[in-house]
Amino acid sequence: MSPISIVGAGPGALDLMTIRARQRLETAEVLVWTDSLIPQQIANVVKDNCEKIKTSSLTLEEILLILIKKHKEGKKIVRLHDGDPCLYGAISEQICKLNDEGIEVEIIPGVSAYQATAAKLGVELTIPDITQTIILSRAEGRTGKPKEENLHRLASIQSSLCLYLSARHVEEVQSILINYYPEDTPVAIAHRITWPDEWIKVITLKEMAQTSKEKKLTRTTLYIISPTLKIGNNRSKLYNPSHSHLFRPC
Ligand SMILES: C[S@@+](CC[C@H](N)C(=O)[O-])C[C@H]1O[C@@H](n2cnc3c(N)ncnc32)[C@H](O)[C@@H]1O
Structure with missing residues (x-):
């Protein structure tokens, strides 16, 4: 069978x-x-x-x-x-x-919402010297979370933070994150990404809750909070001529 x-x-x-x-x-x-x-x-x-x-x-x-x-x-x-x-x-x-x-x-397996959102924005979430870590998590909500994974702890790393299932709790989420990330940190809000009626916007952390409320977002919304969403000129070691490796020895 x-x-x-x-x-x-x-x-x-x-x-x-x-x-x-x-x-x-x-x-x-x-x-x-x-x-x-x-x-x-x-x-x-x-x-x-x-x-x-x-x-x-x-x-x-x-x-x-x-x-x-x-x-x-x-x-x-x-x-x-x-x-x-x-x-x-x-x-x-x-x-x-x-x-x-x-x-x-x-x-x-399938493409997850955070990957589709990053692709839509045309960004990399792991940029050398900014962050090399992506955290996938959620607000506690009714489901709850192990206490070691509370948002204070996750935000303190200041990595690229992708939050699922969190739109209903966005005010609380913002009030926690703002203690750890600068208030002008870019936040991507993606609603129904890749659906025929998708909506996506990059705002700052201090606008996260207000924008979500104005747009009445409660479901099928993903947040990416990340310093990598600011376009910069940070280059990788991998493709740097001064960096040798197995496939490009000195
Ligand atoms: C039950 S979870 C499942 C996540 C799914 N397994 C994934 O990998 O994307 C549902 C949540 O995923 C996020 N999500 C799923 N599809 C989405 C989409 N197309 N646009 C934005 N967020 C999405 C939202 O946070 C939504 O509340």
């Missing part, structure tokens, strides 16, 4: 899906998809006779019942998540239970 394919849809644009993801969708007999986070155009890639099941109003138990039942029927199943499934996809609880049932699972 085929394994259940947990597929990353990418950020929303059809042509930002991997070839492998598209192939799994095109051959799926059952599509179980996160409809609140994925545009319809991605779900439309499946065949006309593929059964489509939306999960936005379902519990984990209800989703698992469907996956297990359809798998027993011998169907090719795609469980579709937005972006890359390893980030905030709640796939771990699904994989554990499916494995308990003796069902194999494969994961097809």
Whole structure:
């Protein structure tokens, strides 16, 4: 029997899906998809006779019942998540239970929202002498976070900080970050990046909450707080003539 394919849809644009993801969708007999986070155009890639099941109003138990039942029927199943499934996809609880049932699972990676946002801005998030670190995290919200990962601690590094699932908590987020990053640090706000109605703007940290409120952003919004968003002239060692390495010895 085929394994259940947990597929990353990418950020929303059809042509930002991997070839492998598209192939799994095109051959799926059952599509179980996160409809609140994925545009319809991605779900439309499946065949006309593929059964489509939306999960936005379902519990984990209800989703698992469907996956297990359809798998027993011998169907090719795609469980579709937005972006890359390893980030905030709640796939771990699904994989554990499916494995308990003796069902194999494969994961097809996808382009995450932070990558699509950086690409749209035409920037690198790891610039020598500015930061070599990217943190992917979120505001605590109702889910909570391990206390060692609180925003104070993450912000104190002053790296490129990508915040998922944080728009509803933006005032609190800004009030914490401003203690660690200069208030004129650039912040990219990306709403539905690569969707037909995408909206993206780079503002300063002190404007982060106000801009989000004015735009009424609550969902499908990613923030990148990073000193690298200021365009500079910082060059890498890798391509510097004074720096030798295996492929370019002195
Ligand atoms: C449940 S998480 C899943 C993240 C996803 N697995 C990824 O790798 O992008 C949903 C959050 O991801 C971010 N997100 C996902 N797609 C996005 C998009 N197209 N534009 C902006 N933010 C997005 C938002 O912060 C949203 O609230």
